[in-house]
Amino acid sequence: MDIENPSRRRLLGGAAAFGAGTLLPALAEAAPPRAAGRRHETEIAIVGAGLAGLAAARKLVAAGRKVLVVEARDRVGGRTLNHAVTAPGAKPGTVVEVGGQWVGPTQDRVLALIRELGLSTFRTYNSGKAVDIRGGERSEYAGRIPPGTMVGSVEAQVAITRLNRMAREVPLDRPWTAPKAAEWDSQTFQSWIDRNLFTDDSKALLQLAVEAVFSAHPRDLSLLGVLFYIHSGGSLEMLLNTEGGAQEARIVGGSQRIALAMAAALGERVLLDSPVMRIEHGEQGVTLLGDGFEVQAQRAIVAIPPTLAGRIRYAPALDGLRDQLTQRLPMGTVVKVQCVYPKPFWREAGLNGQATGDVGPVKLSFDNSPPDGHIGVLMGFIEGSDGRAALRQTREQRRQGTIDSFVRFFGEQARKPLEYIEQNWASEEWTRGCYAGIFPPGVWLDYGEALRAPVGRLHWAGTETAEVWNGYFDGAIRSGERAANEITTPA
Numbered sequence: 001m002d003i004e005n006p007s008r009r010r011l012l013g014g015a016a017a018f019g020a021g022t023l024l025p026a027l028a029e030a031a032p033p034r035a036a037g038r039r040h041e042t043e044i045a046i047v048g049a050g051l052a053g054l055a056a057a058r059k060l061v062a063a064g065r066k067v068l069v070v071e072a073r074d075r076v077g078g079r080t081l082n083h084a085v086t087a088p089g090a091k092p093g094t095v096v097e098v099g100g101q102w103v104g105p106t107q108d109r110v111l112a113l114i115r116e117l118g119l120s121t122f123r124t125y126n127s128g129k130a131v132d133i134r135g136g137e138r139s140e141y142a143g144r145i146p147p148g149t150m151v152g153s154v155e156a157q158v159a160i161t162r163l164n165r166m167a168r169e170v171p172l173d174r175p176w177t178a179p180k181a182a183e184w185d186s187q188t189f190q191s192w193i194d195r196n197l198f199t200d201d202s203k204a205l206l207q208l209a210v211e212a213v214f215s216a217h218p219r220d221l222s223l224l225g226v227l228f229y230i231h232s233g234g235s236l237e238m239l240l241n242t243e244g245g246a247q248e249a250r251i252v253g254g255s256q257r258i259a260l261a262m263a264a265a266l267g268e269r270v271l272l273d274s275p276v277m278r279i280e281h282g283e284q285g286v287t288l289l290g291d292g293f294e295v296q297a298q299r300a301i302v303a304i305p306p307t308l309a310g311r312i313r314y315a316p317a318l319d320g321l322r323d324q325l326t327q328r329l330p331m332g333t334v335v336k337v338q339c340v341y342p343k344p345f346w347r348e349a350g351l352n353g354q355a356t357g358d359v360g361p362v363k364l365s366f367d368n369s370p371p372d373g374h375i376g377v378l379m380g381f382i383e384g385s386d387g388r389a390a391l392r393q394t395r396e397q398r399r400q401g402t403i404d405s406f407v408r409f410f411g412e413q414a415r416k417p418l419e420y421i422e423q424n425w426a427s428e429e430w431t432r433g434c435y436a437g438i439f440p441p442g443v444w445l446d447y448g449e450a451l452r453a454p455v456g457r458l459h460w461a462g463t464e465t466a467e468v469w470n471g472y473f474d475g476a477i478r479s480g481e482r483a484a485n486e487i488t489t490p491a
Protein backbone atom coordinates (compact mmCIF):
# COMPACT_ATOMS: atom_id res chain seq x y z
CA MET A 1 0.00 0.00 0.00
CA ASP A 2 1.26 3.46 -0.91
CA ILE A 3 0.74 5.26 2.39
CA GLU A 4 3.12 8.16 1.70
CA ASN A 5 1.57 8.82 -1.62
CA PRO A 6 -2.22 8.70 -1.49
CA SER A 7 -2.47 10.78 -4.66
CA ARG A 8 -0.74 8.10 -6.66
CA ARG A 9 -2.93 5.41 -5.12
CA ARG A 10 -6.06 7.23 -6.27
CA LEU A 11 -4.68 7.77 -9.70
CA LEU A 12 -3.94 4.11 -10.27
CA GLY A 13 -7.23 3.08 -8.69
CA GLY A 14 -9.10 5.24 -11.15
CA ALA A 15 -7.27 3.76 -14.08
CA ALA A 16 -7.98 0.22 -12.90
CA ALA A 17 -11.71 0.90 -12.65
CA PHE A 18 -11.55 2.26 -16.13
CA GLY A 19 -9.91 -0.86 -17.49
CA ALA A 20 -12.57 -3.03 -15.87
CA GLY A 21 -15.11 -1.95 -18.46
CA THR A 22 -17.10 0.37 -16.20
CA LEU A 23 -16.07 3.38 -18.18
CA LEU A 24 -19.13 5.53 -18.59
CA PRO A 25 -20.77 5.00 -15.19
CA ALA A 26 -17.39 5.24 -13.47
CA LEU A 27 -16.60 8.47 -15.29
CA ALA A 28 -20.00 9.91 -14.54
CA GLU A 29 -19.56 9.12 -10.85
CA ALA A 30 -16.04 10.46 -10.81
CA ALA A 31 -16.87 13.63 -12.76
CA PRO A 32 -14.93 16.61 -11.45
CA PRO A 33 -16.79 19.19 -9.36
CA ARG A 34 -18.61 21.58 -11.68
CA ALA A 35 -18.53 24.75 -9.63
CA ALA A 36 -15.37 26.35 -8.36
CA GLY A 37 -15.22 26.96 -4.61
CA ARG A 38 -13.97 30.26 -3.27
CA ARG A 39 -10.37 29.84 -2.19
CA HIS A 40 -8.12 26.90 -2.88
CA GLU A 41 -4.59 26.13 -1.86
CA THR A 42 -2.35 23.71 -3.65
CA GLU A 43 1.28 23.15 -4.51
CA ILE A 44 1.06 23.38 -8.30
CA ALA A 45 -1.86 25.04 -10.06
CA ILE A 46 -2.49 24.07 -13.67
CA VAL A 47 -4.48 26.26 -16.04
CA GLY A 48 -6.40 24.16 -18.58
CA ALA A 49 -7.76 20.60 -18.50
CA GLY A 50 -6.82 19.68 -22.05
CA LEU A 51 -4.42 16.80 -22.68
CA ALA A 52 -1.41 18.95 -21.76
CA GLY A 53 -2.75 20.16 -18.41
CA LEU A 54 -4.09 16.77 -17.43
CA ALA A 55 -0.88 14.99 -18.44
CA ALA A 56 1.10 17.48 -16.35
CA ALA A 57 -1.20 16.87 -13.38
CA ARG A 58 -0.99 13.12 -13.80
CA LYS A 59 2.80 13.20 -13.82
CA LEU A 60 3.00 15.52 -10.83
CA VAL A 61 0.55 13.43 -8.81
CA ALA A 62 2.60 10.34 -9.63
CA ALA A 63 5.61 12.22 -8.21
CA GLY A 64 3.67 12.84 -5.00
CA ARG A 65 2.86 16.50 -5.67
CA LYS A 66 -0.35 18.28 -4.79
CA VAL A 67 -2.06 19.77 -7.85
CA LEU A 68 -5.22 21.56 -8.86
CA VAL A 69 -6.25 21.79 -12.52
CA VAL A 70 -8.40 24.87 -13.20
CA GLU A 71 -10.56 24.62 -16.31
CA ALA A 72 -12.68 27.33 -17.93
CA ARG A 73 -15.21 25.04 -19.57
CA ASP A 74 -17.82 22.78 -18.00
CA ARG A 75 -15.90 19.78 -19.35
CA VAL A 76 -12.39 18.46 -19.76
CA GLY A 77 -10.58 17.60 -22.98
CA GLY A 78 -10.17 21.01 -24.63
CA ARG A 79 -9.71 20.37 -28.33
CA THR A 80 -10.92 16.77 -27.93
CA LEU A 81 -14.68 16.43 -27.72
CA ASN A 82 -16.96 13.44 -28.24
CA HIS A 83 -20.38 14.00 -29.78
CA ALA A 84 -23.15 11.44 -29.19
CA VAL A 85 -24.70 10.41 -32.52
CA THR A 86 -28.49 10.58 -32.27
CA ALA A 87 -29.42 9.53 -35.82
CA PRO A 88 -32.00 6.73 -36.07
CA GLY A 89 -30.19 3.39 -36.19
CA ALA A 90 -27.15 4.56 -34.23
CA LYS A 91 -26.45 2.19 -31.35
CA PRO A 92 -26.61 3.83 -27.91
CA GLY A 93 -23.20 5.18 -26.96
CA THR A 94 -22.09 5.79 -30.57
CA VAL A 95 -19.89 8.88 -30.74
CA VAL A 96 -17.94 10.82 -33.30
CA GLU A 97 -15.19 13.25 -32.43
CA VAL A 98 -15.77 16.88 -33.31
CA GLY A 99 -12.19 17.80 -32.34
CA GLY A 100 -8.95 15.87 -32.71
CA GLN A 101 -9.34 12.16 -33.29
CA TRP A 102 -6.42 10.26 -34.82
CA VAL A 103 -3.23 8.78 -33.48
CA GLY A 104 -0.43 7.17 -35.42
CA PRO A 105 3.00 5.56 -35.30
CA THR A 106 5.82 7.31 -33.43
CA GLN A 107 3.27 9.18 -31.29
CA ASP A 108 4.73 7.20 -28.44
CA ARG A 109 3.50 9.24 -25.48
CA VAL A 110 -0.15 9.29 -26.44
CA LEU A 111 -0.05 5.62 -27.45
CA ALA A 112 1.50 4.69 -24.09
CA LEU A 113 -1.09 6.77 -22.24
CA ILE A 114 -3.93 5.12 -24.17
CA ARG A 115 -2.61 1.75 -23.01
CA GLU A 116 -2.11 2.90 -19.40
CA LEU A 117 -5.69 4.16 -19.27
CA GLY A 118 -7.05 0.84 -20.53
CA LEU A 119 -8.26 2.34 -23.82
CA SER A 120 -7.88 0.81 -27.25
CA THR A 121 -7.55 1.97 -30.84
CA PHE A 122 -8.95 0.81 -34.16
CA ARG A 123 -7.73 1.44 -37.67
CA THR A 124 -9.14 4.29 -39.73
CA TYR A 125 -11.15 2.78 -42.58
CA ASN A 126 -8.72 2.72 -45.48
CA SER A 127 -9.79 -0.02 -47.91
CA GLY A 128 -10.56 0.82 -51.49
CA LYS A 129 -9.95 3.81 -53.68
CA ALA A 130 -9.89 7.50 -52.83
CA VAL A 131 -11.64 10.22 -54.83
CA ASP A 132 -10.13 13.39 -56.26
CA ILE A 133 -11.92 16.20 -58.06
CA ARG A 134 -9.76 18.63 -59.98
CA GLY A 135 -10.85 21.10 -62.66
CA GLY A 136 -14.33 19.60 -62.53
CA GLU A 137 -13.07 16.08 -63.29
CA ARG A 138 -13.70 13.34 -60.77
CA SER A 139 -11.32 10.39 -60.53
CA GLU A 140 -10.97 7.38 -58.28
CA TYR A 141 -7.45 6.26 -57.52
CA ALA A 142 -5.42 3.83 -55.42
CA GLY A 143 -2.27 5.01 -53.68
CA ARG A 144 -1.39 8.09 -51.73
CA ILE A 145 -1.10 11.00 -54.13
CA PRO A 146 -4.10 12.09 -56.20
CA PRO A 147 -3.45 11.66 -59.90
CA GLY A 148 -2.58 14.86 -61.74
CA THR A 149 -0.59 15.28 -64.88
CA MET A 150 2.45 13.05 -64.79
CA VAL A 151 4.70 16.11 -64.58
CA GLY A 152 2.66 17.58 -61.71
CA SER A 153 2.79 14.38 -59.66
CA VAL A 154 6.52 13.99 -60.16
CA GLU A 155 7.10 17.62 -59.25
CA ALA A 156 5.01 17.26 -56.08
CA GLN A 157 6.96 14.15 -55.03
CA VAL A 158 10.27 15.92 -55.61
CA ALA A 159 9.04 18.91 -53.60
CA ILE A 160 7.97 16.69 -50.70
CA THR A 161 11.36 14.96 -50.65
CA ARG A 162 13.08 18.33 -50.72
CA LEU A 163 10.93 19.73 -47.90
CA ASN A 164 11.69 16.67 -45.76
CA ARG A 165 15.41 17.20 -46.33
CA MET A 166 15.19 20.89 -45.44
CA ALA A 167 13.07 20.07 -42.37
CA ARG A 168 15.82 17.85 -40.94
CA GLU A 169 18.05 20.92 -40.78
CA VAL A 170 15.69 22.60 -38.29
CA PRO A 171 16.64 21.78 -34.67
CA LEU A 172 13.44 20.91 -32.81
CA ASP A 173 14.52 22.57 -29.57
CA ARG A 174 15.77 25.78 -31.22
CA PRO A 175 14.38 26.19 -34.74
CA TRP A 176 15.73 29.74 -34.91
CA THR A 177 19.28 28.35 -34.95
CA ALA A 178 18.79 26.43 -38.22
CA PRO A 179 21.53 27.40 -40.68
CA LYS A 180 18.99 29.07 -42.99
CA ALA A 181 16.58 30.18 -40.27
CA ALA A 182 16.60 33.85 -41.29
CA GLU A 183 16.02 33.07 -44.96
CA TRP A 184 13.29 30.51 -44.25
CA ASP A 185 11.53 32.63 -41.61
CA SER A 186 11.47 35.62 -43.96
CA GLN A 187 9.04 33.98 -46.40
CA THR A 188 5.66 32.35 -46.36
CA PHE A 189 5.10 28.82 -47.52
CA GLN A 190 3.09 30.27 -50.42
CA SER A 191 6.17 32.27 -51.55
CA TRP A 192 8.20 29.05 -51.50
CA ILE A 193 5.54 27.24 -53.57
CA ASP A 194 5.42 30.11 -56.07
CA ARG A 195 9.20 30.16 -56.48
CA ASN A 196 9.83 26.44 -56.57
CA LEU A 197 6.87 24.77 -58.27
CA PHE A 198 5.78 25.28 -61.84
CA THR A 199 2.75 23.11 -62.58
CA ASP A 200 -0.75 23.97 -61.35
CA ASP A 201 -1.24 20.39 -60.19
CA SER A 202 1.80 20.30 -57.94
CA LYS A 203 0.99 23.75 -56.52
CA ALA A 204 -2.59 22.71 -55.79
CA LEU A 205 -1.40 19.51 -54.16
CA LEU A 206 1.08 21.21 -51.86
CA GLN A 207 -1.49 23.88 -50.99
CA LEU A 208 -4.05 21.28 -50.08
CA ALA A 209 -1.49 19.31 -48.09
CA VAL A 210 -0.62 22.37 -46.06
CA GLU A 211 -4.25 23.33 -45.51
CA ALA A 212 -4.96 19.79 -44.34
CA VAL A 213 -2.07 19.75 -41.89
CA PHE A 214 -2.31 23.33 -40.53
CA SER A 215 -5.94 24.36 -41.23
CA ALA A 216 -4.35 27.55 -42.54
CA HIS A 217 -3.55 28.96 -45.96
CA PRO A 218 0.08 28.64 -47.15
CA ARG A 219 0.29 32.46 -47.18
CA ASP A 220 -0.34 32.45 -43.40
CA LEU A 221 2.65 30.28 -42.61
CA SER A 222 6.37 30.83 -42.29
CA LEU A 223 8.44 28.39 -44.35
CA LEU A 224 10.58 27.84 -41.24
CA GLY A 225 7.41 27.10 -39.26
CA VAL A 226 6.29 24.54 -41.83
CA LEU A 227 9.73 22.89 -41.85
CA PHE A 228 9.82 22.76 -38.05
CA TYR A 229 6.39 21.11 -38.03
CA ILE A 230 7.42 18.55 -40.64
CA HIS A 231 10.51 17.65 -38.60
CA SER A 232 8.43 17.58 -35.41
CA GLY A 233 6.11 14.92 -36.90
CA GLY A 234 8.91 13.02 -38.69
CA SER A 235 8.19 13.82 -42.36
CA LEU A 236 5.49 15.34 -44.52
CA GLU A 237 4.29 11.84 -45.37
CA MET A 238 3.89 11.08 -41.65
CA LEU A 239 1.68 14.15 -41.32
CA LEU A 240 -0.38 13.33 -44.41
CA ASN A 241 -0.74 9.57 -44.51
CA THR A 242 -3.51 7.43 -43.13
CA GLU A 243 -1.72 4.06 -42.99
CA GLY A 244 1.67 4.55 -41.37
CA GLY A 245 0.90 8.21 -40.64
CA ALA A 246 -0.88 10.57 -38.28
CA GLN A 247 -4.35 9.47 -39.44
CA GLU A 248 -3.77 5.75 -38.93
CA ALA A 249 -5.98 4.96 -35.94
CA ARG A 250 -8.81 6.19 -33.74
CA ILE A 251 -9.70 5.60 -30.13
CA VAL A 252 -12.58 3.25 -29.40
CA GLY A 253 -15.31 5.33 -27.79
CA GLY A 254 -13.79 8.61 -28.99
CA SER A 255 -10.59 10.52 -28.27
CA GLN A 256 -12.07 12.59 -25.45
CA ARG A 257 -11.92 9.40 -23.37
CA ILE A 258 -8.20 10.05 -22.89
CA ALA A 259 -8.95 13.30 -21.07
CA LEU A 260 -12.03 11.93 -19.33
CA ALA A 261 -10.05 9.01 -17.95
CA MET A 262 -7.21 11.20 -16.73
CA ALA A 263 -9.70 13.59 -15.12
CA ALA A 264 -11.62 10.75 -13.50
CA ALA A 265 -8.40 9.57 -11.89
CA LEU A 266 -7.58 13.11 -10.73
CA GLY A 267 -11.08 13.46 -9.24
CA GLU A 268 -11.40 16.58 -7.08
CA ARG A 269 -8.07 17.85 -8.34
CA VAL A 270 -9.93 19.23 -11.38
CA LEU A 271 -12.13 22.34 -11.08
CA LEU A 272 -14.52 23.04 -13.95
CA ASP A 273 -16.34 26.27 -14.88
CA SER A 274 -13.39 28.32 -13.64
CA PRO A 275 -11.84 30.62 -16.27
CA VAL A 276 -8.54 32.05 -15.01
CA MET A 277 -8.55 35.79 -15.73
CA ARG A 278 -5.54 37.02 -13.78
CA ILE A 279 -2.31 35.50 -12.48
CA GLU A 280 -0.34 37.17 -9.71
CA HIS A 281 3.14 35.77 -9.38
CA GLY A 282 6.29 36.50 -7.45
CA GLU A 283 8.93 35.02 -5.22
CA GLN A 284 6.35 33.94 -2.65
CA GLY A 285 4.19 31.99 -5.05
CA VAL A 286 1.39 32.24 -7.56
CA THR A 287 -2.29 33.15 -7.31
CA LEU A 288 -4.78 32.34 -10.05
CA LEU A 289 -7.84 34.55 -9.96
CA GLY A 290 -11.18 34.16 -11.67
CA ASP A 291 -14.73 35.25 -11.19
CA GLY A 292 -15.37 34.51 -7.50
CA PHE A 293 -12.45 32.14 -6.90
CA GLU A 294 -8.75 32.13 -6.28
CA VAL A 295 -6.12 29.42 -6.19
CA GLN A 296 -2.90 29.88 -4.28
CA ALA A 297 0.06 27.74 -5.26
CA GLN A 298 3.83 27.60 -5.20
CA ARG A 299 4.02 27.30 -8.99
CA ALA A 300 1.68 27.27 -11.98
CA ILE A 301 1.66 25.55 -15.35
CA VAL A 302 -0.29 27.45 -17.99
CA ALA A 303 -1.41 24.70 -20.39
CA ILE A 304 -3.44 26.64 -22.95
CA PRO A 305 -2.71 27.91 -26.48
CA PRO A 306 -0.28 30.88 -26.41
CA THR A 307 -2.84 33.31 -27.83
CA LEU A 308 -5.20 32.48 -24.96
CA ALA A 309 -2.35 32.72 -22.45
CA GLY A 310 -1.91 36.27 -23.77
CA ARG A 311 -5.50 37.10 -22.84
CA ILE A 312 -4.83 36.44 -19.16
CA ARG A 313 -3.69 39.47 -17.17
CA TYR A 314 -0.44 38.96 -15.28
CA ALA A 315 0.78 40.90 -12.26
CA PRO A 316 3.53 41.84 -12.56
CA ALA A 317 3.09 42.10 -16.33
CA LEU A 318 5.15 39.64 -18.35
CA ASP A 319 8.18 40.89 -20.22
CA GLY A 320 7.70 42.28 -23.71
CA LEU A 321 9.22 39.32 -25.53
CA ARG A 322 6.84 36.81 -23.96
CA ASP A 323 3.81 39.06 -24.42
CA GLN A 324 4.64 39.85 -28.03
CA LEU A 325 5.06 36.13 -28.69
CA THR A 326 1.50 35.56 -27.51
CA GLN A 327 0.36 38.36 -29.85
CA ARG A 328 1.87 36.51 -32.81
CA LEU A 329 0.67 32.91 -32.65
CA PRO A 330 -2.86 32.88 -34.11
CA MET A 331 -4.90 29.71 -34.26
CA GLY A 332 -5.72 27.97 -37.54
CA THR A 333 -9.28 28.04 -38.87
CA VAL A 334 -11.33 24.88 -39.23
CA VAL A 335 -14.97 23.86 -39.13
CA LYS A 336 -15.20 20.11 -38.76
CA VAL A 337 -18.37 18.76 -40.40
CA GLN A 338 -19.91 15.29 -40.42
CA CYS A 339 -22.91 13.63 -42.05
CA VAL A 340 -24.43 10.43 -40.70
CA TYR A 341 -25.98 7.89 -43.10
CA PRO A 342 -27.81 4.57 -42.54
CA LYS A 343 -24.68 2.74 -43.74
CA PRO A 344 -21.22 3.54 -45.16
CA PHE A 345 -22.56 3.25 -48.72
CA TRP A 346 -19.31 4.38 -50.36
CA ARG A 347 -17.59 1.21 -49.12
CA GLU A 348 -19.90 -0.88 -51.34
CA ALA A 349 -18.68 1.19 -54.29
CA GLY A 350 -15.08 0.27 -53.43
CA LEU A 351 -14.28 3.69 -51.94
CA ASN A 352 -12.50 4.37 -48.67
CA GLY A 353 -14.32 7.64 -47.95
CA GLN A 354 -11.17 9.71 -48.41
CA ALA A 355 -11.56 12.50 -50.94
CA THR A 356 -9.73 15.61 -52.02
CA GLY A 357 -10.91 18.44 -54.23
CA ASP A 358 -10.04 21.85 -55.50
CA VAL A 359 -13.49 23.29 -54.83
CA GLY A 360 -14.78 23.80 -51.31
CA PRO A 361 -16.22 24.12 -48.89
CA VAL A 362 -15.06 20.58 -48.02
CA LYS A 363 -11.79 19.82 -49.81
CA LEU A 364 -10.83 16.84 -47.67
CA SER A 365 -12.98 14.01 -46.35
CA PHE A 366 -12.64 10.75 -44.41
CA ASP A 367 -14.77 7.78 -43.44
CA ASN A 368 -15.51 8.43 -39.79
CA SER A 369 -17.92 5.56 -39.18
CA PRO A 370 -17.85 3.70 -35.84
CA PRO A 371 -15.58 0.61 -35.65
CA ASP A 372 -18.35 -1.85 -36.62
CA GLY A 373 -19.65 0.36 -39.46
CA HIS A 374 -23.28 -0.10 -38.36
CA ILE A 375 -23.92 3.46 -39.53
CA GLY A 376 -21.92 5.47 -42.03
CA VAL A 377 -20.26 8.76 -41.16
CA LEU A 378 -18.51 11.02 -43.65
CA MET A 379 -16.32 13.66 -42.06
CA GLY A 380 -14.92 16.72 -43.77
CA PHE A 381 -12.78 19.71 -42.92
CA ILE A 382 -13.56 23.27 -44.01
CA GLU A 383 -10.15 24.85 -43.61
CA GLY A 384 -8.05 27.95 -44.05
CA SER A 385 -9.73 30.53 -46.32
CA ASP A 386 -12.76 28.26 -46.78
CA GLY A 387 -12.99 28.03 -42.99
CA ARG A 388 -12.99 31.82 -42.74
CA ALA A 389 -15.71 32.06 -45.38
CA ALA A 390 -17.69 29.49 -43.42
CA LEU A 391 -17.53 31.71 -40.33
CA ARG A 392 -19.64 34.25 -42.23
CA GLN A 393 -22.28 31.65 -43.04
CA THR A 394 -25.23 30.28 -41.12
CA ARG A 395 -25.19 26.70 -39.90
CA GLU A 396 -27.77 25.85 -42.60
CA GLN A 397 -25.52 27.27 -45.33
CA ARG A 398 -22.56 25.25 -44.01
CA ARG A 399 -24.78 22.14 -43.87
CA GLN A 400 -25.87 22.61 -47.46
CA GLY A 401 -22.30 23.30 -48.64
CA THR A 402 -21.08 20.17 -46.86
CA ILE A 403 -23.77 17.98 -48.39
CA ASP A 404 -23.04 19.41 -51.85
CA SER A 405 -19.35 18.56 -51.39
CA PHE A 406 -20.11 15.01 -50.26
CA VAL A 407 -22.50 14.52 -53.21
CA ARG A 408 -19.76 15.64 -55.61
CA PHE A 409 -17.32 13.18 -54.02
CA PHE A 410 -19.61 10.18 -53.39
CA GLY A 411 -22.79 10.61 -55.42
CA GLU A 412 -26.48 11.18 -54.79
CA GLN A 413 -26.64 8.76 -51.84
CA ALA A 414 -24.88 11.46 -49.85
CA ARG A 415 -27.77 13.89 -50.48
CA LYS A 416 -29.91 13.01 -47.45
CA PRO A 417 -27.94 12.51 -44.25
CA LEU A 418 -29.77 11.40 -41.12
CA GLU A 419 -27.81 13.86 -39.03
CA TYR A 420 -25.48 16.79 -39.66
CA ILE A 421 -22.84 17.59 -37.04
CA GLU A 422 -20.48 20.53 -37.05
CA GLN A 423 -17.98 22.11 -34.70
CA ASN A 424 -16.81 25.63 -35.38
CA TRP A 425 -13.63 25.91 -33.33
CA ALA A 426 -12.88 29.56 -34.09
CA SER A 427 -16.03 30.57 -32.25
CA GLU A 428 -15.23 28.49 -29.16
CA GLU A 429 -14.35 31.01 -26.48
CA TRP A 430 -11.76 28.80 -24.80
CA THR A 431 -10.04 27.61 -27.99
CA ARG A 432 -10.50 30.31 -30.65
CA GLY A 433 -9.37 28.19 -33.59
CA CYS A 434 -7.72 24.92 -34.50
CA TYR A 435 -5.97 22.62 -34.98
CA ALA A 436 -3.27 24.60 -33.22
CA GLY A 437 -1.38 27.87 -33.05
CA ILE A 438 0.45 28.64 -36.31
CA PHE A 439 3.78 30.40 -36.86
CA PRO A 440 3.70 33.32 -39.33
CA PRO A 441 7.05 34.62 -40.67
CA GLY A 442 9.49 36.10 -38.19
CA VAL A 443 8.04 34.56 -35.03
CA TRP A 444 10.36 31.60 -34.57
CA LEU A 445 13.34 33.79 -35.36
CA ASP A 446 12.68 36.68 -32.99
CA TYR A 447 10.43 35.17 -30.32
CA GLY A 448 11.13 31.42 -30.31
CA GLU A 449 13.12 31.49 -27.10
CA ALA A 450 10.11 32.85 -25.17
CA LEU A 451 7.85 29.93 -26.11
CA ARG A 452 8.86 27.52 -23.34
CA ALA A 453 11.15 29.52 -21.04
CA PRO A 454 9.56 29.66 -17.56
CA VAL A 455 8.89 33.14 -16.18
CA GLY A 456 9.73 32.90 -12.49
CA ARG A 457 7.23 30.44 -11.08
CA LEU A 458 5.17 30.21 -14.26
CA HIS A 459 5.69 27.32 -16.67
CA TRP A 460 4.24 26.97 -20.16
CA ALA A 461 2.68 23.84 -21.68
CA GLY A 462 0.22 23.02 -24.46
CA THR A 463 0.78 21.34 -27.78
CA GLU A 464 2.13 24.58 -29.31
CA THR A 465 5.16 24.28 -27.01
CA ALA A 466 6.04 20.70 -27.99
CA GLU A 467 9.23 19.74 -29.81
CA VAL A 468 7.91 16.39 -31.01
CA TRP A 469 4.49 16.09 -32.65
CA ASN A 470 3.81 19.78 -32.11
CA GLY A 471 0.13 20.48 -32.75
CA TYR A 472 -1.01 16.95 -31.99
CA PHE A 473 -2.27 15.01 -28.94
CA ASP A 474 1.15 13.47 -28.57
CA GLY A 475 2.81 16.89 -28.46
CA ALA A 476 0.26 18.12 -25.92
CA ILE A 477 1.03 15.21 -23.61
CA ARG A 478 4.77 15.59 -24.05
CA SER A 479 4.49 19.32 -23.29
CA GLY A 480 2.57 18.68 -20.07
CA GLU A 481 5.08 16.09 -18.97
CA ARG A 482 7.97 18.40 -19.85
CA ALA A 483 6.48 21.23 -17.76
CA ALA A 484 5.94 18.81 -14.86
CA ASN A 485 9.60 17.76 -15.15
CA GLU A 486 10.71 21.39 -14.99
CA ILE A 487 9.13 21.46 -11.54
CA THR A 488 10.13 18.05 -10.21
CA THR A 489 13.66 18.03 -11.63
CA PRO A 490 14.76 21.64 -12.12
CA ALA A 491 17.84 22.03 -14.31
Ligand SMILES: Cc1cc2nc3c(=O)[nH]c(=O)nc-3n(C[C@H](O)[C@H](O)[C@H](O)COP(=O)(O)OP(=O)(O)OC[C@H]3O[C@@H](n4cnc5c(N)ncnc54)[C@H](O)[C@@H]3O)c2cc1C
Pocket (backbone or CB within 6 Å): 047, 048, 049, 050, 051, 052, 053, 070, 071, 072, 073, 076, 077, 078, 079, 080, 098, 099, 100, 101, 102, 103, 274, 275, 276, 277, 303, 304, 305, 308, 312, 334, 336, 425, 430, 431, 433, 434, 435, 436, 461, 462, 463, 464, 471, 472, 473, 474, 476
Ligand atom coordinates in the same frame (compact mmCIF):
# COMPACT_ATOMS: atom_id res chain seq x y z
C1 LIG B 1 -10.88 19.70 -35.55
C2 LIG B 1 -9.59 19.26 -34.94
C3 LIG B 1 -8.95 18.14 -35.43
C4 LIG B 1 -7.75 17.73 -34.88
N1 LIG B 1 -7.22 16.53 -35.26
C5 LIG B 1 -6.23 15.98 -34.54
C6 LIG B 1 -5.90 14.60 -34.70
O1 LIG B 1 -6.56 13.89 -35.46
N2 LIG B 1 -4.85 14.10 -33.99
C7 LIG B 1 -4.15 14.87 -33.11
O2 LIG B 1 -3.20 14.36 -32.50
N3 LIG B 1 -4.48 16.17 -32.90
C8 LIG B 1 -5.53 16.72 -33.56
N4 LIG B 1 -5.94 17.99 -33.29
C9 LIG B 1 -5.15 18.81 -32.35
C10 LIG B 1 -5.33 18.35 -30.91
O3 LIG B 1 -6.70 18.29 -30.61
C11 LIG B 1 -4.61 19.32 -29.99
O4 LIG B 1 -3.24 19.35 -30.34
C12 LIG B 1 -4.65 18.94 -28.51
O5 LIG B 1 -5.91 18.46 -28.11
C13 LIG B 1 -4.26 20.17 -27.69
O6 LIG B 1 -4.25 19.90 -26.31
P1 LIG B 1 -3.79 21.01 -25.29
O7 LIG B 1 -3.99 20.45 -23.93
O8 LIG B 1 -2.46 21.52 -25.66
O9 LIG B 1 -4.78 22.25 -25.52
P2 LIG B 1 -6.37 22.33 -25.37
O10 LIG B 1 -6.99 21.06 -25.77
O11 LIG B 1 -6.79 23.56 -26.10
O12 LIG B 1 -6.61 22.52 -23.81
C14 LIG B 1 -6.55 23.78 -23.18
C15 LIG B 1 -7.63 23.81 -22.11
O13 LIG B 1 -7.52 25.04 -21.40
C16 LIG B 1 -8.80 25.60 -21.19
N5 LIG B 1 -8.63 27.04 -21.04
C17 LIG B 1 -8.35 27.96 -22.00
N6 LIG B 1 -8.22 29.19 -21.44
C18 LIG B 1 -8.41 29.03 -20.10
C19 LIG B 1 -8.41 29.91 -18.99
N7 LIG B 1 -8.17 31.22 -19.11
N8 LIG B 1 -8.66 29.41 -17.75
C20 LIG B 1 -8.88 28.08 -17.58
N9 LIG B 1 -8.90 27.20 -18.59
C21 LIG B 1 -8.66 27.67 -19.85
C22 LIG B 1 -9.59 25.18 -22.41
O14 LIG B 1 -10.97 25.16 -22.15
C23 LIG B 1 -9.05 23.77 -22.67
O15 LIG B 1 -9.78 22.79 -22.00
C24 LIG B 1 -7.14 18.46 -33.82
C25 LIG B 1 -7.79 19.58 -33.33
C26 LIG B 1 -9.01 19.96 -33.86
C27 LIG B 1 -9.75 21.08 -33.22
